[in-house]
Amino acid sequence: MTSQSTLNQLKASLPDGQLPSSYGVYFKNTLVALCHALEDHILQANAKVPEEKPLVLVTFQRGKWYLQEADRYFEIAQCSNHIVIAAVPDSGFSSHKTSKLENVSLVNLDDNDELIHEWNLVILSPGYAAMVLCRELSVEEYRADSQPKTDTERKFYGLWTFERNLVAQTATILIETMRFYNPTLADNLRQQQRHIAANMSNVSTDLSGVVSRIVNYLQTSQQQLVTINRQNREMVELEGQALRLNRNLAANKLQAFLRMAQKVDERDTDNSVASLQVSALAETLGQLLDLPTLKLRRLRLAGLLYRIGLAEAPTEVFNQPPEQLNDATYTFWRNRSVLGAQLLSTMPELVAIKEIVAHQLEHWDGSGKPNGLKGEEIGIEARILGLVSYFQELTQPRGDRPALSLGEGLEKCQNYRETWFDPALVDSLATVIRLAEMGLMALPDRPSQLPAVWLEEATK
Template sequence: MNPESTLHQLKTAQPNGQLPSSFGVYYKNTLVSLCHALEDHILQTSTPEPSQQPLVLVTFQEGKWYLQEAERYYDIAPCCRHVAIAAKPDSGFINHRTGQLENVSLINLEDSDSLVEEWNLIILAPGYTAMVLCHELSEEEYLPQGKPKDDTERKFYGLWTFDCELVRKSAEILIERIGPYNPELAGRLQQQHQDILKTTCPAVPDLTGVVSRIVTYLQTSQQELIAVNRQARELRELEGQAKRVSRNINANKLQAFLRMAQRVDERDKDNPFASLQVSALCETIGQLLDLPTVRLRRLRLAGLLHRIGLASAPLEVFTQSPEEMDDATLAFWKERAVIGARLLEAMPEIAIIKDVVAHQLEHWDGSGKPDGQQGEEINIKARILGLVSYFQEWIQPRGNRPALSLSEALEKCQKLSGTRFDPQLVESLSTVVRLSEIGLMQLPDRPAQLPNVWLEDSSPLDQIKSNS
């Protein structure tokens, strides 16, 4: 690690010379996702009161400035008391509208400054502190393969933390490094830093454990994705025509099922994005539980297909609550999981997905359908799907019943904890709801990956958010 780097200076400044446990080597996409989450929190907790707004210090590695990031900071800057951005002169800030904002200061780094190898985000607010510090591996450290050409395979020394002392010390180090470029700006930043230290407001709950799990998931997924991509490249070179034909047939079958599931949602005028939202929230719960990537993919697909058993359901299934249904409609509603599983039997290649859909209505106490499975005998993916689909139904209107708030829907689930639902999963759902309510995340409304077939002939994606 470069001794001039912010990371190394922070390490040296610690009494025991130790960086926090989050320090390690991360893939670029992992750090991008984490920075975006921290930036989104600024937007979600925006306040017009200047004394409550954060000070944001940013450096971009080697001046690599992407247009979408520039636009993000154009939206973020009005929510901040000040934003200081350090990058090389050719980064494009000078000509971009973000660089023209009154509370945005640009620091044009010299090629000889080790800051050009860093990528940092430091947020200092009256109620919380957060940061990501990164430094890309050197050419020698990338051996034996050398520096990757694929941007997703780039690696960085980095750490993230909410620890006030570490964030404040890192801010002091970065402001001091800005000093030689603009002493007056460094003085103003230091004064704002001190002003924030004097301002108090309710503290944000410690979310280090939750974020650590999510970061671990992102890092593991990225590593597996890179390995899969490399293997896929080799496979494409070796794959024969017969295998290609077989693969295309299977893909067509799956597309037909996905299209059928989408048509089910389109029939449900009160809940037209149920499958997307259930799939996304299942994926989030699975991430919190550290489920392996393969299981998460299966869980995501099961979420998209979980209502396929309603493909030929009477319209009353979508316009009435179970209490309002007649006997025939209610019987169809209760058998939806079994019917869906029977449909999916037509594609043996997704037998695992079929089983998840079939057992989504099993109960933790053994009173559910179709097999009366109990406790951990029920597949974890089916347990997650059953809880999430039940929760999602309550936050949307149904018949004469209005939509419930997130907290009200969660209370419905908590009342069934230990009887219908796995208590551990209810607690994980509680974590997601709590983070959503305090503005540290948005309730997910679509999975991380979505088959293209799902989007054909469908409404614009922005309607998903407006109907969430």
């Protein structure tokens, strides 16, 4: 980040220089979901409470990527006191009907202004305040091998918050930045800001709805009707396939594997629900990423079977942290994914599950096992399983190591961001954990479905 970014100016203005815990690196899709959730709250809440109409400050980088939002902001303007949109002159906003509204002001940014790299949404009303504040990584800030090839791969430093003091301070920073372009507008915005501060509601606005929208958008923003129809067709096909296989010997063998995995959990007295919790949290991340039904099913089943390779493990594996194991026992622990894959390889119908289990210990930087796969060479299901199983284990006691809190476990995972773990998945996990810490959602403790029997046809 450069020193003049709104994020850095906000950080410098805070007494302790500490940004909120939501600060991190986000992919574009996550930011779209967050902004849409906050915008929907304006459309629904303020339409019912006119006196709560907010002041909205928006910056759309160079604008051309966000022109499709102009129609949406025509509706948002009907429920807002004043909207200010900052974008470069050739963005197309100036010719759109939204810019013609009396309560919409357009700020045409100079090409040298730091704001052309920012994507901000700041909302101030008497009853609540909210914002998404972010700045896109520069070319130099991306790793050489991680330059975005598609729009959805773009990354941003950013944060989101409902803390009024932070939102008000950010609004002041943005208004003063806009003063260069339009001093009269800046004076008017400062007056509106002071009016809002002087007329804050004594009763806080109920934000449970907007929080629910945030969770819902993060889980379903990618799901369109085409996807739903496709998944329904897959579901019908897979259910029929499962019924056909329910009575054969392979189905009985799968049940034996599931029972074997259950016995592994029963041996681990400190973490006797590991497989259920790992399967459930892996499924949640898969839903956030809008994985198709087939991959979600594989992920659920792989989560239930992820440590089947420990079926014959020495007792020390379950009651000592890995760093305390002797060489022979540590070798068993280190090779658990390979051992599990060898067991599952006896069933051709589980070849996809075997691959997920086999590669759960591969690392994003290529330093993992068994094949040293790197980055997206590792299947998405295996990447999810590796991250979730590591996080879940940290939140349970192991020998003389106490269980870590959700935040402490997340911090440990973030320490291995871009080395062990896919940074995008760490971001997704961070979103889930932050919502859980705020009491806005509960971490799932079991997958949405437990497989009575489900197998895939053997590959010929």
